[in-house]
């Protein structure tokens with residue numbers, strides 16, 4: 001039996017020229033912009049032209065490449081050593097796309113597609129799975145694909161989160177800190193249509209809090225806020241910039257939406273909100289790492305794969 005695992009993520013520019021490709025593909029996704037064609041293409045083109053230069057400047061500050069690329073490659077390398085399958089990754093909006101990877105793995109017997117999104121959202125998980133299955137169908141291999149929807153509630157996943165929070169504490173007393181779980185935002189409109197994302201985020205926060213309690217790690221206060229808002233619509237609240245104004249002490253921000261660090265964690269949380277925190281007089285502002293290649297997260301992925309094999 002020849003098995004392969006394909007880790008699915010959103011992607012991010014591999015170089016500055018790809019910023020346009022990334023944004024174009026994202027804003028041409030019906031799960032991101034709900035309007036039918038050709039209206040979607042028109043709205044997409046407007047957003048891309050407005051966003052392109054700002055986004056390019058942001059990626060320039062990160063060395064001209066999204067951190068998501070290196071982190072994903074490293075995860076693939078480490079995970080490959082732990083499983084009886086060849087591991088690949090594919091991205092929704094940048095190379096390598098589903099078609100590039102399925103071309104490589106089409107002769108395997110079973111293809112285990114694991115989303116790098118721990119929470120289910122139409123804009124991420126559903127979009128990636130549907131895209132992968134559509135391409136698989138065109139190759140005549142759709143019955144080889146196995147997927148899962150979410151894993152934010154797994155013990156190992158939450159243990160990885162707590163380890164990252166402990167790293168950010170650097171041995172200092174947690175009771176001197178407030179903790180903000182910062183989630184990537186989503187429009188309220190998407191939530192109103194029944195998207196599970198916010199429910200999953202809040203349930204994830206509860207799981208992480210339980211693990212913190214188990215380990216007797218107590219914070220002054222624990223908050224949830226949403227980052228990465230874009231455009232004039234109403235997004236999930238509270239917004240991160242409002243939340244930071246409430247913070248009275250030292251603070252640790254944990255990027256709860258992401259399995260690997262990316263432009264939203266290293267660019268937005270560290271650089272942009274770091275500057276805002278400084279302006280607001282927050283003396284100690286720390287951003288915890290995403291799970292990345294933490295051993296608990298790798299074990300979590302292995303557990304997910306072993307469970308998927310049973311079905």
Ligand SMILES: C=CC1=C(C)c2cc3[nH]c(cc4nc(cc5[nH]c(cc1n2)c(C)c5CCC(=O)O)C(CCC(=O)O)=C4C)c(C)c3C=C
Nearest residue numbers: 011012013055066067068121123124184197257262263264
């Ligand atoms: C309408 C716009 C967007 C929705 C809805 C959205 C949902 C969503 N996104 C992620 C994860 C990531 N998003 C990233 C970047 C990013 N996201 C949007 C817009 C929406 N996201 C934009 C325009 C960008 C590009 C950066 C920018 O211009 O500010 C990334 C980072 C990719 C990288 O390059 O590293 C991630 C990861 C989730 C989880 C989510 C909904 C659940």
Ligand SMILES: [Fe+2]
Nearest residue numbers: 010184228264
């Ligand atoms: Fe996003």
Ligand SMILES: [Fe+2]
Nearest residue numbers: 228229264268
């Ligand atoms: Fe952002």
